[in-house]
Amino acid sequence: MVTKFLIKNKIPIDVVIPWVNGNDSKHKKKINSYLNDKDIVRIPGAHSTRFASVNEIKYCILSIFKFASFVRNIFIVTDSQNPNIEKYIKNSFPDRLNSIRIVDHKEIFEGFEQFLPTFNSRTIDRFLWRIKGLSDHYVYFNDDFFLIRNVKPEDWFRNGRPVMRGSWKFRPWLRILGNKFYKNIQKIYSKYDIINLSPSFYISQWWSAEILGFKFRFFRSEHTPFPVDRNRLKNYFNIHNNLFLKHMAFKFRNYNQFNTVALANHLEICEGNFFSAPIQAIYFKPVNRQKNYVSKKIKLCAKNKDIKFICIQSLDLAKREDQEKIFNWMDDILNL
Numbered sequence: 001m002v003t004k005f006l007i008k009n010k011i012p013i014d015v016v017i018p019w020v021n022g023n024d025s026k027h028k029k030k031i032n033s034y035l036n037d038k039d040i041v042r043i044p045g046a047h048s049t050r051f052a053s054v055n056e057i058k059y060c061i062l063s064i065f066k067f068a069s070f071v072r073n074i075f076i077v078t079d080s081q082n083p084n085i086e087k088y089i090k091n092s093f094p095d096r097l098n099s100i101r102i103v104d105h106k107e108i109f110e111g112f113e114q115f116l117p118t119f120n121s122r123t124i125d126r127f128l129w130r131i132k133g134l135s136d137h138y139v140y141f142n143d144d145f146f147l148i149r150n151v152k153p154e155d156w157f158r159n160g161r162p163v164m165r166g167s168w169k170f171r172p173w174l175r176i177l178g179n180k181f182y183k184n185i186q187k188i189y190s191k192y193d194i195i196n197l198s199p200s201f202y203i204s205q206w207w208s209a210e211i212l213g214f215k216f217r218f219f220r221s222e223h224t225p226f227p228v229d230r231n232r233l234k235n236y237f238n239i240h241n242n243l244f245l246k247h248m249a250f251k252f253r254n255y256n257q258f259n260t261v262a263l264a265n266h267l268e269i270c271e272g273n274f275f276s277a278p279i280q281a282i283y284f285k286p287v288n289r290q291k292n293y294v295s296k297k298i299k300l301c302a303k304n305k306d307i308k309f310i311c312i313q314s315l316d317l318a319k320r321e322d323q324e325k326i327f328n329w330m331d332d333i334l335n336l
Contacts, residue, residue: 223311
């Protein structure tokens with residue numbers, strides 16, 4: 001049972017973090033039962049790094065408690081797994097132990113069990129608003145999102161409306177056409193199994209805008225925590241429920257799927273919400289980089305006092321020395 005943490009601001013704000021431990025043997029076995037050797041190469045959404053973990057969630061959660069203490073509850077959404085982060089919270093924020101709840105996929109997929117099990121983050125995201133006890137205002141985190149400076153409630157919500165971070169972009173005509181051309185060439189000339197198109201974060205946001213009638217441009221979000229109006233999503237999906245069922249059938253992320261957070265943003269825009277803010281984020285991807293890549297990123301975060309958020313993708317693929325450098329830096333920031 002999650003207890004309410006007393007906060008001074010009027011709007012209770014929760015955090016939701018979808019999480020998976022891809023190193024878990026039971027989870028690997030479950031995934032492999034839906035794949036053959038060719039699928040692992042053919043389906044980008046099935047690549048092992050999509051599910052790998054090097055305990056990023058520890059730093060994600062501790063950073064929230066340190067720099068966004070107004071957050072009421074944190075819901076970690078998993079498939080019969082547990083990140084076992086209680087000991088870290090007990091050591092650093094013992095009064096927040098009851099602010100964490102593990103939510104199983106079965107809870108949010110109630111009535112839609114035909115889609116389980118799923119290894120598809122976009123399918124999971126579509127159902128997050130169904131978490132029992134979730135605030136009407138929540139912030140979506142990936143476990144590779146971290147806070148490095150103090151955040152205020154108004155950084156995420158103003159007058160009860162989500163604050164969006166990103167920029168307007170034109171419809172990605174050339175990229176979509178190029179992908180169609182690539183797909184057709186594969187069908188004609190490939191002697192092997194067709195490789196699925198990569199499930200682009202960029203393109204998925206366009207699909208979301210297009211669903212809502214945007215024809216020439218869309219609001220592209222960056223890799224930062226995403227505030228969401230739960231009721232707005234709930235009302236939309238309750239009305240258009242059957243329209244999206246085909247999108248949920250993919251066991252792994254697919255190029256043709258929409259992005260729920262982007263859909264939420266464009267719903268806000270359609271309802272007249274134009275609250276936006278500078279991105280205030282630094283993006284890391286420390287894979288196959290030059291020697292000083294991580295050090296330069298860390299220095300940039302230290303130098304620019306406006307940076308509040310960081311995203312570190314594919315940390316599991318980074319060199320061990322770069323992983324240690326990042327973890328040591330986070331330890332210093334969090335006073336661990």
